[in-house]
Amino acid sequence: xxxxxxxxxxxxxxxxxxxxxxxxxxxxxxxxxxxxxxxxxxxxxxxxxxxxxxxxxxxxxxxxxxxxxxxxxxxxxxxxxxxxxxxxxxxxxxxxxxxxxxxxxxxxxxxxxxxxxxxxxxxxxxxxxxxxxxxxxxxxxxxxxxxxxxxxxxxxxxxxxxxxxxxxxxxxxxxxxxxxxxxxxxxxxxxxxxxxxxxxxxxxxxxxxxxxxxxxxxxxxxxxxxxxxxxxxxxxxxxxxxxxxxxxxxxxxxxxxxxxxxxxxxxxxxxxxxxxxxxxxxxxxxxxxxxxxxxxxxxxxxxxxxxxxxxxxxxxxxxxxxxxxxxxxxxxxxxxxxxxxxxxxxxxxxxxxxxxxxxxxxxxxxxxxxxxxxxxxxxx
Amino acid sequence: xxxxxxxxxxxxxxxxxxxxxxxxxxxxxxxxxxxxxxxxxxxxxxxxxxxxxxxxxxxxxxxxxxxxxxxxxxxxxxxxxxxxxxxxxxxxxxxxxxxxxxxxxxxxxxxxxxxxxxxxxxxxxxxxxxxxxxxxxxxxxxxxxxxxxxxxxxxxxxxxxxxxxxxxxxxxxxxxxxxxxxxxxxxxxxxxxxxxxxxxxxxxxxxxxxxxxxxxxxxxxxxxxxxxxxxxxxxxxxxxxxxxxxxxxxxxxxxxxxxxxxxxxxxxxxxxxxxxxxxxxxxxxxxxxxxxxxxxxxxxxxxxxxxxxxxxxxxxxxxxxxxxxxxxxxxxxxxxxxxxxxxxxxxxxxxxxxxxxxxxxxxxxxxxxxxxxxxxxxxx
Numbered sequence: 001x002x003x004x005x006x007x008x009x010x011x012x013x014x015x016x017x018x019x020x021x022x023x024x025x026x027x028x029x030x031x032x033x034x035x036x037x038x039x040x041x042x043x044x045x046x047x048x049x050x051x052x053x054x055x056x057x058x059x060x061x062x063x064x065x066x067x068x069x070x071x072x073x074x075x076x077x078x079x080x081x082x083x084x085x086x087x088x089x090x091x092x093x094x095x096x097x098x099x100x101x102x103x104x105x106x107x108x109x110x111x112x113x114x115x116x117x118x119x120x121x122x123x124x125x126x127x128x129x130x131x132x133x134x135x136x137x138x139x140x141x142x143x144x145x146x147x148x149x150x151x152x153x154x155x156x157x158x159x160x161x162x163x164x165x166x167x168x169x170x171x172x173x174x175x176x177x178x179x180x181x182x183x184x185x186x187x188x189x190x191x192x193x194x195x196x197x198x199x200x201x202x203x204x205x206x207x208x209x210x211x212x213x214x215x216x217x218x219x220x221x222x223x224x225x226x227x228x229x230x231x232x233x234x235x236x237x238x239x240x241x242x243x244x245x246x247x248x249x250x251x252x253x254x255x256x257x258x259x260x261x262x263x264x265x266x267x268x269x270x271x272x273x274x275x276x277x278x279x280x281x282x283x284x285x286x287x288x289x290x291x292x293x294x295x296x297x298x299x300x301x302x303x304x305x306x307x308x309x310x311x312x313x314x315x316x317x318x319x320x321x322x323x324x325x326x327x328x329x330x331x332x333x334x335x336x337x338x339x340x341x342x343x344x345x346x347x348x349x350x351x352x353x354x355x356x357x358x359x360x361x362x363x364x365x366x367x368x369x370x371x372x373x374x375x376x377x378x379x380x
Numbered sequence: 381x382x383x384x385x386x387x388x389x390x391x392x393x394x395x396x397x398x399x400x401x402x403x404x405x406x407x408x409x410x411x412x413x414x415x416x417x418x419x420x421x422x423x424x425x426x427x428x429x430x431x432x433x434x435x436x437x438x439x440x441x442x443x444x445x446x447x448x449x450x451x452x453x454x455x456x457x458x459x460x461x462x463x464x465x466x467x468x469x470x471x472x473x474x475x476x477x478x479x480x481x482x483x484x485x486x487x488x489x490x491x492x493x494x495x496x497x498x499x500x501x502x503x504x505x506x507x508x509x510x511x512x513x514x515x516x517x518x519x520x521x522x523x524x525x526x527x528x529x530x531x532x533x534x535x536x537x538x539x540x541x542x543x544x545x546x547x548x549x550x551x552x553x554x555x556x557x558x559x560x561x562x563x564x565x566x567x568x569x570x571x572x573x574x575x576x577x578x579x580x581x582x583x584x585x586x587x588x589x590x591x592x593x594x595x596x597x598x599x600x601x602x603x604x605x606x607x608x609x610x611x612x613x614x615x616x617x618x619x620x621x622x623x624x625x626x627x628x629x630x631x632x633x634x635x636x637x638x639x640x641x642x643x644x645x646x647x648x649x650x651x652x653x654x655x656x657x658x659x660x661x662x663x664x665x666x667x668x669x670x671x672x673x674x675x676x677x678x679x680x681x682x683x684x685x686x687x688x689x690x691x692x693x694x695x696x697x698x699x700x701x702x703x704x705x706x707x708x709x710x711x712x713x714x715x716x717x718x719x720x721x722x723x724x725x726x727x728x729x730x731x732x733x734x735x736x737x738x739x740x741x742x743x744x745x746x747x748x749x750x751x752x753x754x755x756x757x758x759x760x
Contacts, residue, residue: 156476
């Protein structure tokens, strides 16, 4: 049964190509997978967090130990605070002391925080180790584990330090959804909804039609959803691995505002996916305001605005049905603009946003009217 | 005059290709160079150290400011201690606060420490910025500025954390040799001698025949030397950019022992080049001992040993004529082996060395006889 339903999504990136495996109960096959994607490895360090360690870190470690390989488990505190320079420094030291060498493998078992942190450690220790992802949260399944962006936070902002490191493989086991708490699941669904808005109207409609099954974490519906998100992300990453052509930037829909929320509320207070949900709504309100202020003829303005508003209401409705919080927290304007100006996406001192026009159609725009950027945060 | 003598050494690495410029007084043309190799840049951060800042950092900054670009100068303390996680963290923060963005450029103006540190910052800030090298020490001219290895130290060892980041260009101005103190110059010459031993007997003989001119830093001889070293290094890096085929590993001749010296004496007490000089002699003594212990027929043993001994005496003699220290410091055996086992070059718990057989011919060997490794440190 399990074998029959496993899906394999290839990510074509020349010498950096790899496969994403999506299955149910397939974590039991991790030894076999690792053998295939990391030939000749003798030592693997599992990086995980204190919540995931007993559920999946230790079981994965036991399976791998049975192959005779040396296996270490490094456990970090759960939460965004672990994506710090200090934690990275500790891991560099611990892994060196444990005797890892250039042929060793780093296996990330956890959510986005663990994947980003472990990936950055793998990208930099000994100038680069092989890296494999076992994402255990919905957000990591559909977003952070695919595409090779790894990184950590500094006080100035999220993910300001990092690298591009494609993993040797990504192994998604749907069983991990069973142990995910409701808030984490809902936050992950915000990133799922994002794929619909930016690129796939049909997928957005599928989500609208399946909110009950999604909330019940129906295995078949969730398999379809995760597979589709990985396909979309793989396609984007194939076209624009290092975010140079602009296509990959579409994935940042909602993220300019989201990073402000995460930075100002303290990393981890509001989950990344939750901030993305709030950020998508704010960016959509910004799209309405920018259209209103544009020099287009009135009739065209009206038409575009009504498209964006229709999207806005469907988006808000879908987020609410999925129990994703939609209220932007109260923040000081000056601080908001300070964070935005230091965002990686900012260029030549101007903020850049992905602005939606209708479902499946968005564009990348530079916005220098800071009053409008702030006004869109709280009202249409 | 200046224009006529400028040499350009291309480094062919597909989309990572770049040129090395070797000239005298050519730092005055830095604005023009940067324009060519970093099209469209608007903001450049010069990273330099407190010694180099007044000599070359500020002058370069003034030239670049005249182009209307935004120019920052970040100054770190001189010396190996600056290649730390803490300094890296400070630079990440300072550059972000200064408003650098993804299109900005990091310009390293200094020796190997500045180049390695600035390069690692460039490789990781915003997941990678463009990076240009202006090496100002002989060691940086011939070795650390070419090839794309960047990195920092952790308490467990030198360069254990880093990345491969090819610069957009390397600009070598022979004028910088005039301000280099004698010890730094001599340490740089140890790396020059290394190129002769590992790959080029003719070049080694040229060095033997020109020790007086070298010690006088004769412009014409030093131009030939720096150009030849860059050519050799470029060739090796072209064949083996990420040190996977073994060819690039040849450059590590003397480095297994050198890293032990640097780690145990405290980074910076003994200069890297000085440690490489001592390390090459120790590795050559190790080559003699390994040959003696081998199962080869006696006549063959004798022949190989006499080749290595001839190399040993020429090498020792040349180092002495160039005023490069040759005495290995007194260190505890247990500590030596601990550092070696955590060296990046160690694989599956076995130490690896480049062992010379004759000038221009070396091989990469795994050595597990730790008594012999230790004995070779102090005696033939």
